[in-house]
Amino acid sequence: MTCPRFLPRPSPASVRSEDLEADLRADLQGVLALNGMGGFIWEPDCDTVFLDPGGLAVFDLDPEEFDGRPDTLTRRLHPEDAAQLEAQVSDALASRDGYGAYFRVRRSDGSLCWAHVQGHIQRDRAGRPRRVVGIVRDASAELQHLTQQATLEADRRRQTDVVEATTSALSQALTIEDVTTALTSEKVMGAVGAASIVLSLLEKGRLRIVATAGLPPEYARDMQYVRLDDPLPVAEAIRTRTPRFTSREEALTYPRLRPHVVDTDFSASAILPLIAQARPIGALAIIYRHKDRFTPEERNLLQVLGGTVAQSVQRAVLYDEEHAIAVGLQQAMLPAVIPDVTGTRIAARYRPARTGHQIGGDWYDVVPLPTGRVGLVVGDVQGHDIHASAVMGQLRIALRAYAAEGHPPGTLLARASAFLHDLDTERFATCLYVELDPATGHAQLVRAGHHGPLVRHPGGGCSRPYVHGGLPLGLPQYSGHAPYPTTELRLGPEDSMLLCTDGLVEFRGMDVDEGLRQVETIVGEGPADLDCLAEHIVATVESRQGQDDDVALLLVGLTTADLVR
Structure with missing residues (x-):
């Protein structure tokens, strides 16, 4: 079998058709070369390759220096790419009809450029590869474009x-x-x-x-x-x-x-x-x-x-x-100072909610009473707006007035409930009121829809005394001044009592009992000084749970060394 070193020409029917085909072939090769492309024929049996001018340009070879041997082309390839291309071609000759691959060509000046080969395998009747015909092309611009696109895409992702x-x-x-x-x-x-x-x-x-x-x-x-x-x-x-x-x-x-x-x-x-x-x-x-x-x-x-x-x-x-x-508005409606009450230690704190800027209805108050007693109150008017704060201010003043009149705790809250109901605000309020006699430690507690107090004992142990409760203030039940139920207890000389609004014990994903247990632990681990303890409570709750609602709290303890029993 003769292995051609050039593209075979079909037998012409006439001189004119032969000339026309030659012109077309030359034009086609010129167009391919202008686009960085060229053709090749490889005869595996005699291991000979023919490259047209466009193909030679891809490998940066002059016609005079190419001897038609595949090894001459392989030496132009980057070693890594040459091994991969050889493996891919061998696999295609064994089982496929074609192959395609990118590879790097080392040009005469030593620089590397990317090229691509696409080969089609022609086989004889026995299935053996007889000839490989294909195209090689300069792929530098193509890969450069792909690289630019990848860079742009990366920039877009970063942006x-x-x-x-x-x-x-x-x-x-x-x-x-x-x-x-x-x-x-x-x-x-x-x-x-x-x-x-x-x-x-x-x-x-x-x-x-x-x-x-x-x-x-x-x-x-x-x-x-x-x-x-x-x-x-x-x-x-x-x-x-x-x-x-x-x-x-x-x-x-x-x-x-x-x-x-x-x-x-x-x-x-x-x-x-x-x-x-x-x-x-x-x-x-x-x-x-x-x-x-x-x-x-x-x-x-x-x-x-x-x-x-x-x-x-x-x-x-x-x-x-x-x-x-x-x-500022909320705090202006709270007591400016805590009055000194003989025989007691009192600390108070108010903290607005960490989230939201609306005014709340939480409040606390300390009301000196006749015969040395003291009234302690914490409460919360429904809502977080200016209306809630205004209602809170009116209710706080009413409670102080009723307390100054000398009403017992149950009657005091009943009158406050009627007062709030008569305001026709459609707001209700929860409240806990304690009347304490510092001389004896005797306390009377009244609860209106509010949770009870927490008592810390010597050594850090805490208890939650049961306190009879009634409905929140402002509901019709107590509009006729029917007294709220009253609960009595005694504070020991080293006991301290915590009264607080629900912002201290209610958190997302936690029920009130769990919140109270958490506050029990915080109070039990806190310092003995009530002012330091108040700061410790609000700071610890804020750091552990955040603060989704306003918080008002009062701490009270006794200073009398020998209580009258």
Whole structure:
């Protein structure tokens, strides 16, 4: 069998048709070569390869230097690719009709470029491979495009991750503290790729730093306040309402910034003015290492990030302002001071809910009574709004007035219930009232829809005395002044009693009994001093469970050494 070193020509029917086919073949080869492609024929029996000009160009070979041997082409391939291609071709010759593979070609100048081969196997009647015909082509541009697409896709995923991480972190942020905690978290800084973050708020014509991460303390100290006319990138960003993307070299030209940049590896920063409702409210500075420029996509992404942060900051500022007003109003309706009552130790605490800024109806009061006795009360008006706080204020005044009139505890709460009912507010209130005689430790307790007290004994043990109860205040049952049931008990000289609203014992996923048991443990482990114990209780509950509702509590103990029995 003769092995051709060239493409075989079909026998022409005429000279004209032969010339036409030759022209077409030349044109086809030229078109393939222009597109970095060429044809080949490989005769396995005589181990000879024919390459047209386009094929030779793929392997960067001149016609004169190619001897038609496959080994000559193999030596042009990267060793790893040559072994893989040989294995794939051998497998195809044994059992398939074709093969395709990418491989690297080492050009005459030593550089590597990617190529692709597609071969079709022609077999004789016995199924043996007779000839392989195929195409080789330069695949560098193709793979470069795929690499670029993969890079773009990775950038898009990263941008999506940044937006999702920031939005997720800020979605639950209520206060400025929450916002700063979210922005300086690893979740956000890692997604943005930041080495440091600085958040500043605009207050009375100056920028004040409220949070930093990844910077030494002296930076926050030296740059704590920035006037809008100061020669600094952050001030310029606020004045122009335009983001500033600053290189290390540019940052070093600002005298006030230079000491904080010169000995660091910070390379670039993005300073984003925070604009809300068409006015600047602050600035976010994101500082990078190993970054020399920002692509247009990165600039757009950071501007979107700045808009998201601006909305969260504005919402948090409004929340903090409203929360401060609400707490101030609520506390103004509580006793300004706890009166001194001979023979007693008394401590009180009020804590607004950690979540939500509305005013609650929780209250406590201490009312000195005739003959040295004292009235202690905690209560909670239904709802969390200004109306609830207003009703609470009226009810507290009414209770004090009835107590000053000398009514016994059961009658006092009955009158208070009728008073609340007559207000026609459609609100009810729960309440626990204790009338204590410090000289004897004798106490009378009345409960209106409220949980009972907790008594701590010497040594830290606690008990929950049973207290007869009635319906909450404001319901029709006691509108006719029918007394509430009264329960009596005695406090020992080293006992202390806790009265609190349900915000201290009710938590999501926990029933009241479980909450009371938890408070028992906290009280039993607390300090003996009542003021320290009050702080210990509210701080421990907040750290363990959070605080979803307002909390009011009173602690009372006796100071009389020898009680009259």
